[in-house]
Amino acid sequence: MPPKGKKGKSGMKKSKEKLEIIRPSEKETILQTELDNKVRELAEIKLRAQVSEEENHWLNEEAKKIRIKTVK
Template sequence: MPPKGKGKKGKSEKKPKEAEEILRPSEKELILQKELDDKVRELAEIKLRAEYVTYMSKKTNIRQTKIVTLTDYHKQEIEDIKTEKENMLKEYEQKKEG
């Protein structure tokens, strides 16, 4: 019968070597991991750009809506002033004749 201590030593020595081989990535895995990291970084940058474009589009739409609203408001005010001017001129003419 072989001694029990030697049998365990032999098995325990193989496991760490196998564990080291499993934990240490191959060159191909390192290259693929680097490519993955690059793609993830690129995707994050594209997402940020897309968010910025969306943000700017919303801001632009809000400003354009405000401009249209103000333009309509000012057109109405100008019309009101013209109407008031015409009424004042008519009153003046009536007083002048009377």
């Protein structure tokens, strides 16, 4: 059976290796920042599209009311 101290040391080495793998590189950080910006930009565009659709719906309803009034 291996000594207990040896098991602990190898466990420490593996955890250090995992920390190095988890840490993102400079390129990954830049790409993540760009992705975050694009996601934020997409959310803003979706919100503008939703507002435009609501305005369009309201304008169509108003146009419908005016058409009904002019037909009478």
